[in-house]
Amino acid sequence: MADDLYSLIRTRAPALDTLFLETPDGRSLTYGQLFDAAGRFANVLVRLGVNPGDRVAVQVEKSPEVIALYLGCLRAGAVYLPLNTAYTAGELGYFFADAEPALIICAPERMEEARALAPPGARVESLGADSATGSLIDLVAKASPAFDNVSRTAGDLCAILYTSGTTGRSKGAMISHRNLASNALTLVNLWRMGRADRLIHALPIYHTHGLFVAVNTVLLAGARMLYLAKFETDPVIDAFKDSTLIMGVPTFYTRLLDSPRLTPAACANMRLFISGSAPLLAETHAAFEARTGHKVLERYGMTETNMITSNPYDGDRRAGTVGFPLPEVSVRIAEAETGALKGVGEIGVIEVKGPNVFGGYWRMPEKTAQEFRADGYFITGDLGVIDADGYVSIVGRAKDLIISGGLNVYPKEVEEEIDALEGVLESAVIGVPHPDFGEAVVAVVARAKTSRLDEAAVLAALAGRLARFKQPKRVVFVDDLPRNAMGKVQKAELRKEYAGVLG
Secondary structure (H helix, E strand, O other), X not given: OOOOHHHHHHHHOOOOXXXXXXXXXXXXXXXXXXXXXXXXXXXXXXXXXXXXXXXXXXXXXXXXXXXXXXXXXXXXXXXXEEOOOOOOHHHHHHHHHHHOOOEEEEOHHHHHHHHHHOOOXXXXXXOOOOOOOOHHHHHHHHOOOOOOOOOOOOOOXXXXXXXXXXXXXXXXXXXXXXXXXXXXHHHHHHOOOOOOOEEEEOOOOOOHHHHHHHHHHHXXXXXXXXXXXXXXXXXXXXXHHHOOEEEEOHHHHHHHHOOOOOOOOOOOOOOEXXXXXXXXXXXXXXXXXXXXXXXXXXXEEEOOOEEEEEOOOOOOOXXXXXXXXXXXXXXEEEOOOOOOEOOOOOOEEEEEEOOOOOOOEOOOHHHHHHHEOOOOOEXXXXXXXEOOOOOEEEEEEOOOOEEEOOEEEOHHHHHHHHHXXXXXXXXXXXXXXXXXXXXXXXXXXXXXXXOOOOHHHHHHHHHOOOOHHHOOOEEEEEXXXXXXXXXXXXXXXXXXXXXXXXX
């Protein structure tokens, strides 16, 4: 295997005139055009002062240029730092201060904001979703496609992805070339991806799933993709006739099931439906098979580890499980506090070791040490069980993580914002069932007896402080939060009590 991810992609690429990407509006890119664009971006990055190992923070809307920019960063030896487009100024300020990017690339309308938040010495440029606007467009158009790639080793840092923690402080997961290359190659082989495949890409491009799973596997398979700005039911069903696979989150499948157009005939050309980023309900799995004749293939991964397990391509794709550990990936179940190993059928924390596992948290050596066992296993924080046949099931989340529409929400981060509001004594943020997103955020708030704070006021206060997907769908007021004998808030009790609050 090549030492760096770009070299691996390049050595496995098909003929340069092979189609790589097409959009609904008729735009297309061949592999040759993509690699040329990546060379132009790499030249621009160097011209803007980006050195090997420098971070390039990217908060832009989805466009074909984002993939070329990502590959340009790989070619220039830079560290790619994708950021959710929903992040607010307050959130961006933290990421910029922590990562200290040499270059920030944002949407044209957010340049003034980004400049105000940029650390000393950082350049700020823009890139529009329309592929025609932004300060980078002219620079890239004038740049040469020829570029001598910067030498990188398998262990070199390739990307940083921020993932929140229970303390509320986001952590930058350091992802190496080896992490991404090994994982993508494994998935290509496991899911039988090849040059005849056409992927429906309807995921965000700033997320592990949309970028490192979807894009990297297509590139390493020499396949092509239909590149959609977002998921919409009818366009996706329209695309089934000319496509072979789709990677999605559970919300995709619940929305597809709502359409009368979802039939076996509509899916006749499709060979694989993949789901991840959040648990797929067994009912959804069964309903989709009944409607289409296809069993959804569910897999499990996280920001720090890329993909960990997958249901088999051939064999029984068991509803309610996430399948088997990937080749070269070791998974075990342990006692959270002591690390003592659990037996078959016993619930404990999931721990993982393999070439897919990240190197630690950016500038957080103590936190990194806390999250790894002495023998190198990463403690995921997810609770799971392995049955007698080797299938892994996720049964809970030890860190109270909420996964809404495939995006992670950590309660502590939301609670800190609510607790800072005048009139709030304390709050507890929980995830409750939601018919579309799988899970959604609900805040249970204890307020002062003299306070006139209401639900609308809380939601209004959070609107400019938190990304939309983190904002509560409902705010419920109580006199006191339930606690156990040790004084810990009983969130399980709250989840049970308010399970039906969203209908």
